[in-house]
Amino acid sequence: MSQTGARRPGPDLPLTFDDVRAAADRLAGVAHRTPVLTSRTLDALTGATVLLKAENLQRTGAFKFRGAYHRISALSAAERDRGVCAWSSGNHAQAVALSAALTGTRATVLMPEDAPAAKRDAAEQYGATILTYDRYGTDREDGVRHLTEDRGMVFVHAFDDPMVMAGQGTAALELIEDVRTLDALVVPMSGGGLMAGSATAARALLPGVELVGAEPAAGNDTALSLAAGRRIRIPVGRTIADGQQAATPGELTFEVNRHAVDAVLLADDDALIATMVLLYERLKTVVEPSGASALAVVLANAERFAGRRVGVVLSGGNVGAARFAALLSSAAS
């Protein structure tokens, strides 16, 4: 605990608590203030008091709406005329698509070819134009360059943008406002935007809180990067957690998270499926694989969290019923 002072975000970081509070003001009445779910079963299984921030119930089914709307709603009239573009495995795509529709601009989204069909369909239903790329190849950056340089669109990064990070942090801000005290906060990590925003809010309101990231075992770029003290790039993780396949942490998010995050714990695919089933059967709530990751690491490390008040972000719920059934049969076989 002697490092507490050093770990606290300082004025040299790309994000401050005032930024998160400003995002909360902008999101009021637009984003859902999602509920905090509790369960006697979860508390019995973990020995902890588990407080679930249900971002699976956020608009577009994931926390991503917070950051995207915060960013896009701040565009100038000239920027809105040119439109926005983004790349996303799915949830950021829907978030950008809806935010564009709500603010009177147009969205074009690059999505990997293997993104879940439900996520692609949803982004199209919100009115976005979808272009696809090979997730395991390298043509994504070329696509973005064409849209921004040749066509003048504003690129909305999924995480490495202070306004996006500030928007995502409103999830933790609301959770802490609602439950008042926490001993630990467990947040799914991919690019690191949700954690960067959440950590900024949590460190300001609860300086002693332990901040724990959750990553898929096959996509542990943040765990490796924090251990190395610099951003490590890994091959794109082959995991069912399609929302957590970033190959390396963001540059700005890592600046925040390297100071703020106490530990990153890993969940393998079977643990993600088991957690999805537990949430389905006992809490009657639907999370996607990425959305289950924070609770999965709490369940797998119950002794670490026993006796404490633990905030856990369920980051998203966009999984089709048929895909859920297929995941169940893959885990059972």
Place this chain on the structure above:
Amino acid sequence: MSQTGARRPGPDLPLTFDDVRAAADRLAGVAHRTPVLTSRTLDALTGATVLLKAENLQRTGAFKFRGAYHRISALSAAERDRGVCAWSSGNHAQAVALSAALTGTRATVLMPEDAPAAKRDAAEQYGATILTYDRYGTDREDGVRHLTEDRGMVFVHAFDDPMVMAGQGTAALELIEDVRTLDALVVPMSGGGLMAGSATAARALLPGVELVGAEPAAGNDTALSLAAGRRIRIPVGRTIADGQQAATPGELTFEVNRHAVDAVLLADDDALIATMVLLYERLKTVVEPSGASALAVVLANAERFAGRRVGVVLSGGNVGAARFAALLSSAAS
């Protein structure tokens, strides 16, 4: 609408609004005040304003806890010493088991052999003793007679008991308190206890509300009975809606419902599965087949409900993930 006066429950009925209010007082702080869920998607699909009372989030995963706890918590000390018994396809079993545990008595429950394993396991986990019978045979009454006459237990009926009916009615009471006005209220029906209690509350608070029951197409005993003006018994319905397989309406519930219910609409198994998938994918919430029936009939009869404020009870959410997957594949084949 000239029949409105005649349809209103009068003092000769087995249940009054005061009974429902008394049940609400007894349940305060014990049962969950479940949330009212809304969805832009549902409103767009139906043209109505749909207000979902989420009893899938009730303790034990279904509205049944309300009635069982109301009944069992009123037992005398001598009755508690002898214990309670019940028969149930599942949700009443869990409700009786938990209510017995909370009030310091013991429960023995007769369940059909083909009841979902998740429901049987849950009742056992709450400490109940489970005995099984053949749902399509006739040995259930013999089992109950043995437990009550030979062993002195108090029988807790799943629906045909004024205290149980009053407890179930608190679901509609809460919904109306929360949403204030409704043009129609759609309630799943099996034995008719949830409707009898809900109708009693709704007619008192909103005299002009249309009351619509929902039954599985293969278990339409209430629709037939209301049309005939007397209780009709049918063979046990072979439907996936395991919570709606009563062969005939209750005697007391029918006395209330024959005056109160305006219509009964039917849902076949494919419509129940499609509604479960819609709730899973768009509202991220889990309902069992019976729990989907009221929303299923609203979706199938959208023109009837368009432009109106429609309360819909999601009565339960006790379906295992593996069973959900099996239902999906049966519907797809």
